[in-house]
């Protein structure tokens with residue numbers, strides 16, 4: 601079995617899979633002693649490890665070392681590419697693009713050939729547009745929900761509030777409401793823009809992934825929830841690279 605890991609800035613997402621099916625999946629944290637939270641029985645099944653990561657070089661090296669030791673299996677990292685199987689990256693310097701974005705787009709490209717947007721709502725939010733010819737048209741990088749809350753709390757002296765996960769967007773009447781409704785209101789505005797862009801660019805689907813995907817769908821994003829998008833792109837690329 602192959603172990604696939606999507607190591608973001610907040611969490612690790614993993615799945616254990618062979619060519620055809622996923623046997624197990626879960627989340628973990630690089631800060632934990634057992635970063636994947638996998639049972640010994642599952643770890644024993646791992647013969648190779650493929651990783652997509654946007655973590656710092658220091659965290660990446662730490663992850664590679666601990667996974668290699670834990671699984672006693674070779675670890676291979678996959679990065680952004682210029683093109684694959686008809687999908688074409690708009691970046692001139694593709695080494696600058698977060699691997700999660702490329703693997704998410706590739707996961708989407710395998711199932712949706714009619715043009716799509718990928719919205720990854722993780723530590724940062726990324727939006728990427730791909731037309732029906734497989735051409736990546738470019739995208740956006742925005743601060744994520746927790747990042748915005750954190751910056752309000754740490755960079756403004758008189759903003760005290762309890763964060764909530766509410767979806768209300770009406771004008772707030774206390775600091776807490778103003779902050780929480782404000783973030784929902786901002787997310788709703790982003791959703792409107794993504795919908796308008798998708799219409800303008802004739803993209804037929806919006807695929808949503810990342811820890812805050814459900815929240816965006818709750819705020820009215822008419823998207824298909826694909827929590828596995830990055831891992832499924834990574835699995836496909838690993839299969840293509842190691843077959844034959």
Ligand SMILES: Nc1ncnc2c1ncn2[C@@H]1O[C@H](COP(=O)(O)OP(=O)(O)O)[C@@H](O)[C@H]1O
Nearest residue numbers: 608609610611721722723724745746810811812
């Ligand atoms: N169990 C969880 N642990 C941490 N963050 C979570 C969890 N569930 C939802 N989230 C939300 O998901 C976001 C992180 O999403 P994720 O896709 O895991 O990020 P990344 O890929 O950057 O590691 C956080 O900002 C938080 O709002």
Ligand SMILES: CC(C)(COP(=O)(O)O)[C@@H](O)C(=O)NCCC(=O)O
Nearest residue numbers: 608609654696697698722723724741
């Ligand atoms: C934009 C990102 C931080 C999103 O990753 P996340 O925070 O969700 O884990 C990541 O894709 C990244 O580090 N990108 C490098 C810059 C770029 O894609 O152009």
Ligand SMILES: [K+]
Nearest residue numbers: 720722724726
């Ligand atoms: K993201």
